[in-house]
Each structure stands twice: as structure tokens, then as C-alpha cells.
Amino acid sequence: xxxxxxxxxxxxxxxxxxxxxxxxxxxxxxxxxxxxxxxxxxxxxxxxxxxxxxxxxxxxxxxxxxxxxxxxxxxxxxxxxxxxxxxxxxxxxxxxxxxxxxxxxxxxxxxxxxxxxxxxxxxxxxxxxxxxxxxxxxxxxxxxxxxxxxxxxxxxxxxxxxxxxxxxxxxxxxxxxxxxxxxxxxxxxxxxxxxxxxxxxxxxxxxxxxxxxxxxxxxxxxxxxxxxxxxxxxxxxxxxxxxx
Amino acid sequence: xxxxxxxxxxxxxxxxxxxxxxxxxxxxxxxxxxxxxxxxxxxxxxxxxxxxxxxxxxxxxxxxxxxxxxxxxxxxxx
Numbered sequence: 001x002x003x004x005x006x007x008x009x010x011x012x013x014x015x016x017x018x019x020x021x022x023x024x025x026x027x028x029x030x031x032x033x034x035x036x037x038x039x040x041x042x043x044x045x046x047x048x049x050x051x052x053x054x055x056x057x058x059x060x061x062x063x064x065x066x067x068x069x070x071x072x073x074x075x076x077x078x079x080x081x082x083x084x085x086x087x088x089x090x091x092x093x094x095x096x097x098x099x100x101x102x103x104x105x106x107x108x109x110x111x112x113x114x115x116x117x118x119x120x121x122x123x124x125x126x127x128x129x130x131x132x133x134x135x136x137x138x139x140x141x142x143x144x145x146x147x148x149x150x151x152x153x154x155x156x157x158x159x160x161x162x163x164x165x166x167x168x169x170x171x172x173x174x175x176x177x178x179x180x181x182x183x184x185x186x187x188x189x190x191x192x193x194x195x196x197x198x199x200x201x202x203x204x205x206x207x208x209x210x211x212x213x214x215x216x217x218x219x220x221x222x223x224x225x226x227x228x229x230x231x232x233x234x235x236x237x238x239x240x241x242x243x244x
Numbered sequence: 245x246x247x248x249x250x251x252x253x254x255x256x257x258x259x260x261x262x263x264x265x266x267x268x269x270x271x272x273x274x275x276x277x278x279x280x281x282x283x284x285x286x287x288x289x290x291x292x293x294x295x296x297x298x299x300x301x302x303x304x305x306x307x308x309x310x311x312x313x314x315x316x317x318x319x320x321x322x
Contacts, residue, residue, distance in 0.1 A: 074303065092305040097260065101301050105271075106264045115263055124262035131259040132306070 012222055015063075015136070015171050018056035019049070019215075020240035025226040026217055030198060032135075034221070035165050037193055039176040039186040040202030045213060045234065047077070048084055049202065050138050050173045051094070052239055055086055057136060058093035065136035066095045066128050068121060070144035074098035085236040095132070108148055117148040118157060122164035129170055137165075138173040146188055154189040162195040186218070197221045203229060215241050249287075249321040256313050257294065260302050268297060287318040 014029030023029050030036060038046045050067070057063040069077055074096050078088045088096060099121075109115060125137045139145065151157055165172045174196070176187040186193040186201065193199050199218040204211055216229040230241035250269065257265040272293040273279075278286050291314040298307035 074301070088303070095302050095306050098301045099262070102261065102264050105297075106267050110263050111267045120263045124259065127262070128259040131256075132309075 017053050022241045027223050034197035035172045036198040037196040038200050041178050044202035044204045046175045054094050058091040064093045064134040066134050067138040069140050070099045118161045136171045140175040142176045252317045
């Protein structure tokens with residue numbers, strides 16, 4: 001099969017992923033200000049890939065970002081990143097914000113006992129952006145956030161959540177866990193992929209005692225992108241996709 | 245502790261502590277036994293405690309930035 005390079009057709013400002021060979025498959029990167037769903041089953045390296053993109057943006061382009069971790073504590077996440085060659089201390093431009101520590105210290109219900117976590121996380125991101133001037137926000141994970149929120153009308157509440165994120169005027173990565181291995185349901189309520197501007201799917205193919213990772217761009221608005229799934233390789237130098 | 249100063253400290257903590265900013269401040273005050281009419285040294289002890297908490301939540305670099313901001317607020321307000 002001959003791989004066809006996707007030629008740029010727009011001049012939308014884009015955030016490069018710095019995943020080797022990937023940006024060429026999406027007109028040079030993710031359009032700035034997009035809400036991106038990064039989804040996959042456990043162990044598909046959603047968090048690592050997302051952090052890697054933020055880390056590279058800090059190192060190569062000086063962009064500041066904040067990574068909200070709602071369940072894994074900061075120290076554990078930092079050790080994991082170090083294990084794959086990413087040193088969180090290499091740049092002070094990526095802040096890992098440990099919401100799990102706040103939850104442990106103060107409880108899940110919030111100071112008044114009725115915190116709306118969907119609104120609270122957007123509000124905190126806005127506050128962080130305003131004070132520390134960041135351009136990229138990641139929320140890890142949607143499942144953790146959902147566990148803190150009681151939905152009455154998921155579709156309506158998620159619509160407003162996504163609109164709140166868009167209003168931040170930052171590029172947003174939402175990490176979404178996929179549970180059913182037999183179905184391509186990218187997030188819990190099956191509306192998130194419609195609401196998001198882009199969906200990056202990480203697949204784990206486990207067979208013959210081994211496991212291989214694949215990355216696919218399922219959706220990216222305003223972008224001519226490849227719809228292939230590419231083998232994803234994690235090297236000490238960084239992430240790489242292998243065109244067919 | 246003046247209410248205005250406390251409000252400014254809490255607002256400065258909000259980007260890192262979110263909705264828990266006020267709870268974090270109150271927790272540190274209780275820990276240090278600070279009630280009313282605190283002096284500058286007590287304020288500094290208070291924000292040092294907040295810096296330590298912030299370091300766990302967001303790392304030492306940003307905790308230091310927060311600390312510098314809080315010190316400036318205390319100096320202005322004291």
C-alpha cells in the first residue's frame with residue numbers, strides 16, 4: 001500500500017503532537033482550541049501520549065500547560081513518566097495538578113457538600129489559565145470526573161461542559177477510558193465523540209502472548225486526516241507512528 | 245486576620261486548589277492556631293504551610309510561584 005501524505009488545505013493554527021510521522025497525517029497538527037478526546041482501553045498509553053504532547057510543546061515551543069489528574073497521584077504519575085523517559089522536572093511549563101490529593105484531603109463532596117465537579121474543573125482550569133497563562137489543558141480522566149458527578153441529563157450537562165471547555169480558548173485533551181473490548185464506544189455516554197472536535201483512539205491488540213499499540217485519528221474537524229490505524233511505538237526518544 | 249487579606253489569599257490559591265482554596269487556608273489556620281489579628285510572622289508561617297501543601301499538589305516550582313505571590317499580598321496588606 002502506498003501512503004499518501006495529507007497535504008495542508010487550511011491555515012488554521014495547529015498544535016504539533018511531536019509524535020514522529022503523525023503530524024503529517026493531520027495537516028501538521030491539532031487545530032488550536034480544539035477539544036480532543038484521547039480514548040482507549042486500560043494500558044493503551046492515553047495519559048503518557050497526552051503528557052508527551054504537552055511536554056514537547058513546552059520544550060519545543062515554550063507553551064505552558066496544565067494536566068489535571070483526578071485519580072492517580074502526582075508522585076506516581078511522575079514516576080511512571082520517568083519510566084518512559086519523560087522527566088516532569090525537565091520543564092516548569094507543564095504543571096501536573098493533583099486533584100486526587102485535594103479529594104483525599106478535603107473529600108469528594110467539596111467545601112459546601114454539593115460541588116458540581118463538571119463546573120468546578122472548568123472553573124479551576126479557567127482560573128489557572130488566567131493566572132499562569134497556559135494554552136493546553138488535560139483532564140485525566142473523564143471516568144474519574146463522572147464518578148464525582150451525579151448526572152440528571154447527561155447529554156445536556158455534557159453539552160454545557162464541552163461548551164465551558166471551549167470557552168477557555170485553550171486546546172483541551174480529555175482522557176477517556178473505553179471498557180467494552182467488543183465495541184467502539186469512545187466514552188461512557190456515547191455523545192462525547194460527537195461533542196468533541198477530535199477523537200484520537202489508541203488501540204491495544206493483544207494476541208499470541210504479545211501486545212501491540214495502534215493509533216487512529218477517528219475524527220478531526222477542519223482537517224483532512226488519515227483514517228488509518230498506525231502502529232504506535234514508544235522509544236526513549238519519544239513516540240512514533242509507523243505509516244503503512 | 246483581615247477578611248480582605250484572606251479573600252485575596254484565597255483568590256490567589258484558586259488556580260491550584262480550585263473550590264478547596266478556602267478550605268485549604270482554613271485548615272492551615274487551624275493547624276497553626278491562627279484566629280484573629282495575626283501578625284506578619286504568623287501570615288508568613290501560614291503561607292509557608294500552604295506552599296508545602298501546594299508542592300504536593302502541583303510540584304515545587306509552581307508552589308514557589310504561589311508562595312511569592314502570597315508573600316507579596318501579605319506584604320501589601322500587613
